[in-house]
Amino acid sequence: MNFQQIFGAAPATEASAPGRVNLLGEHTDYNDGFVLPTAIPQRTTVHLGFSRDGQHHFYSAELDQKVSVSEHDATPQGFGSYIFGCIQLLHQEGYTIPPVNLYVTSAVPIGSGLSSSAALEVATLRGLRKLLQLDIDDVRIAQLGQQAEIQYAGVNSGIMDQMASSLADTEHLLFLDTRTLERRVIPLPADTEIVILDSGVPRTLAGSGYNQRRTECEAAARLLGVQALRDVTDPQAVEGLPEPLRQRARHVVREDNRVLEVLQGVSAAYFGELMNASHASLRDDYEVSVPALDALVALLQSTSGVFGARLTGAGFGGACVALVTAGQGRAIAQEVLERYNNTGYSGRILVPAVT
Ligand code: ADP
Ligand code: MG
Numbered sequence: 103m104n105f106q107q108i109f110g111a112a113p114a115t116e117a118s119a120p121g122r123v124n125l126l127g128e129h130t131d132y133n134d135g136f137v138l139p140t141a142i143p144q145r146t147t148v149h150l151g152f153s154r155d156g157q158h159h160f161y162s163a164e165l166d167q168k169v170s171v172s173e174h175d176a177t178p179q180g181f182g183s184y185i186f187g188c189i190q191l192l193h194q195e196g197y198t199i200p201p202v203n204l205y206v207t208s209a210v211p212i213g214s215g216l217s218s219s220a221a222l223e224v225a226t227l228r229g230l231r232k233l234l235q236l237d238i239d240d241v242r243i244a245q246l247g248q249q250a251e252i253q254y255a256g257v258n259s260g261i262m263d264q265m266a267s268s269l270a271d272t273e274h275l276l277f278l279d280t281r282t283l284e285r286r287v288i289p290l291p292a293d294t295e296i297v298i299l300d301s302g303v304p305r306t307l308a309g310s311g312y313n314q315r316r317t318e319c320e321a322a323a324r325l326l327g328v329q330a331l332r333d334v335t336d337p338q339a340v341e342g343l344p345e346p347l348r349q350r351a352r353h354v355v356r357e358d359n360r361v362l363e364v365l366q367g368v369s370a371a372y373f374g375e376l377m378n379a380s381h382a383s384l385r386d387d388y389e390v391s392v393p394a395l396d397a398l399v400a401l402l403q404s405t406s407g408v409f410g411a412r413l414t415g416a417g418f419g420g421a422c423v424a425l426v427t428a429g430q431g432r433a434i435a436q437e438v439l440e441r442y443n444n445t446g447y448s449g450r451i452l453v454p455a456v457t
Pocket of ligand 2 (some may be wrong): 217
């Protein structure tokens with residue numbers, strides 16, 4: 103069903119925002135560190151119009167769900183919480199937001215680690231900016247999206263996802279300093295493209311494992327006498343820490359350094375090596391990989407045309423990302439997926455998008 107069929111009128115405007123994948127800089131954002139995401143081709147689109155009955159109405163085509171809510175109501179559950187949060191935060195910024203009809207449709211896989219949630223927030227905020235001609239810039243949109251996710255959806259999100267969705271495109275990497283929000287747009291290495299495969303293994307332990315890693319990093323920073331691990335630049339400095347803090351800090355410090363190396367300008371081959379080193383570090387020092395991710399990464403790394411591969415996202419399941427020769431992405435993805443699924447897993451291709 104389209105907007106007209108749901109709301110009985112044509113939409114006044116539309117806006118969209120992409121999902122994202124992080125190429126390098128994993129588990130660094132909550133250590134005030136550096137990340138290197140890019141936008142994926144799949145986008146979330148919102149169509150909007152004014153509601154005449156005093157209530158906001160949100161509809162998701164993917165979920166075939168409709169949520170109706172008034173300004174003074176409690177936050178709705180589920181996908182409505184992200185949209186309601188964006189509207190409430192704009193109110194708090196001093197904008198008057200009249201009741202709206204908002205229709206969501208998306209090609210971003212939901213819950214696969216490609217940030218469908220940030221794409222929903224950024225698309226919603228862009229749509230409201232356009233509909234009401236609000237004077238907010240793309241960085242503010244990212245910050246409001248993050249706050250909607252934290253305060254209204256109840257998910258402790260860093261700023262990377264929303265900054266990537268709001269500021270990155272598919273041809274460039276977005277270098278981001280998560281402490282200062284200083285950023286730089288750098289091209290993807292020449293003649294490369296990105297492949298993303300879902301391992302098919304759910305991120306079951308991701309929540310508890312993630313919180314435990316955060317706590318360990320805070321403890322390591324305290325022992326080292328710094329505000330956050332991002333303030334440590336020499337990997338040797340962590341060697342005196344007790345285990346497992348030494349291993350955890352070693353990953354973060356080296357991972358930050360890997361991201362900074364890319365800023366110097368590196369070849370596709372070297373970029374791939376940095377991705378491979380990142381995976382080894384996430385597996386051995388940070389201990390957030392699982393056998394399925396290791397198997398998928400190993401298959402990718404041993405395939406011709408692949409410069410490098412690693413798990414992406416929090417780990418404990420989820421997806422892997424690879425940098426490959428331009429034009430070979432689809433063939434590589436299909437070949438690797440077949441070999442992976444032949445070993446008993448049920449993965450799927452996320453990028454290049456299946457059309
Ligand atoms: P990810 O951001 O990695 O895809 P999250 O768990 O952070 O996974 O966000 C997924 C949630 O975002 C969904 O459960 C839903 O509430 C919301 N969401 C994202 N995209 C859509 C959509 N197209 N329609 C409805 N809800 C969506
Ligand atoms: Mg998300």
